[in-house]
Amino acid sequence: MTMKHWIAWLLIILAALGGSAVQAADGGVHQAKAVKVTTLSTMLSDLDGLGEWGYAALVEVDGKRILFDTGANPDIVLRNAEALKIDLSNVEDVVISHFHGDHTGGLITLRKAMMAKNPAALSQVYVGAGIFEPRFTRTGAPETDYDFNTVAAAYRATGGKITELSGPAEIAPGAWLTGPVARIHNETNYGDGIRVKVDGKLIADPVHDDTSLVIATAGGAVIVAGCGHAGIMNIADAAGAITGDSRLLAVIGGIHLFASPDRVLVETAARLKGLSFLLAAHCTGIEATVRLRELLGLDRRTAVVAAVGSSFTLGQGIAAGRIAGWVG
Ligand SMILES: [Zn+2]
Ligand SMILES: [Zn+2]
Numbered sequence: 436m437t438m439k440h441w442i443a444w445l446l447i448i449l450a451a452l453g454g455s456a457v458q459a460a461d462g463g464v465h466q467a468k469a470v471k472v473t474t475l476s477t478m479l480s481d482l483d484g485l486g487e488w489g490y491a492a493l494v495e496v497d498g499k500r501i502l503f504d505t506g507a508n509p510d511i512v513l514r515n516a517e518a519l520k521i522d523l524s525n526v527e528d529v530v531i532s533h534f535h536g537d538h539t540g541g542l543i544t545l546r547k548a549m550m551a552k553n554p555a556a557l558s559q560v561y562v563g564a565g566i567f568e569p570r571f572t573r574t575g576a577p578e579t580d581y582d583f584n585t586v587a588a589a590y591r592a593t594g595g596k597i598t599e600l601s602g603p604a605e606i607a608p609g610a611w612l613t614g615p616v617a618r619i620h621n622e623t624n625y626g627d628g629i630r631v632k633v634d635g636k637l638i639a640d641p642v643h644d645d646t647s648l649v650i651a652t653a654g655g656a657v658i659v660a661g662c663g664h665a666g667i668m669n670i671a672d673a674a675g676a677i678t679g680d681s682r683l684l685a686v687i688g689g690i691h692l693f694a695s696p697d698r699v700l701v702e703t704a705a706r707l708k709g710l711s712f713l714l715a716a717h718c719t720g721i722e723a724t725v726r727l728r729e730l731l732g733l734d735r736r737t738a739v740v741a742a743v744g745s746s747f748t749l750g751q752g753i754a755a756g757r758i759a760g761w762v763g
């Protein structure tokens with residue numbers, strides 16, 4: 436074990452001892468009994484929905500429904516939810532994993548469409564601290580295409596509330612948001628097209644606001660990631676610190692490995708060893724998913740390229756949808 440790993444484990448143990456997790460009646464972290472995550476936006480789509488470069492999922496935890504990200508185009512999640520006969524008007528909480536437009540694009544359309552049926556629908560947004568940080572283009576001009584300030588102003592104008600998290604928070608029993616994740620492993624799962632200023636210098640934006648959802652279950656953590664810019668190894672460490680349990684049951688969503696060299700996939704698989712399910716959407720990449728399947732000893736039922744409508748259910752596994760080649 437390297438020094439870096441020792442430090443990571445020390446941080447995990449300290450976080451667990453520090454009692455950041457809410458204790459259940461039996462002294463442990465509350466464990467969710469019923470979990471379902473349904474893909475509402477990703478690149479592949481069968482049924483009557485539409486694919487796009489983006490991500491969104493409906494997360495259901497013991498009856499609590501949470502919209503995780505909102506896709507890229509203003510209306511695609513709305514149309515996909517209709518095609519899947521999923522009613523979002525009784526969902527109040529939304530997680531925006533980070534500021535990139537392929538995760539925020541549907542927020543305003545969805546809020547307006549659903550509040551017409553229920554004023555409380557999609558009325559609470561959770562984000563990670565840093566989401567409002569000024570961003571720049573490569574030449575130093577303000578980045579205007581992906582400006583969360585603009586999205587936030589339009590959202591607040593509808594009466595919606597935004598809560599910025601600087602650390603882990605339990606938003607429903609057993610369902611935690613990581614908040615910004617400590618970058619212990621040297622993962623660079625982000626592009627260099629958008630910059631931030633550090634000491635007056637423009638550097639590639641590491642997307643400090645990147646936040647994932649961690650659900651504690653009796654079988655280990657279920658992680659839902661939007662783009663995984665914090666790095667899935669770092670997110671896995673954060674999940675262990677939150678739940679006090681190093682076991683990983685499922686990783687769902689985008690983990691930004693589509694352009695990663697094989698050595699990164701090998702290193703990632705080593706950290707995710709023991710993972711039972713991978714429902715890999717969006718920026719995970721098809722080739723990376725197939726390679727991770729092989730490295731993790733999973734198969735076509737347990738490591739699947741997500742399509743719109745595909746889902747993971749605790750106790751049942753992955754329902755892939757027709758396009759992923761296996762109907763459960
Ligand atoms: Zn992103
Ligand atoms: Zn993305």
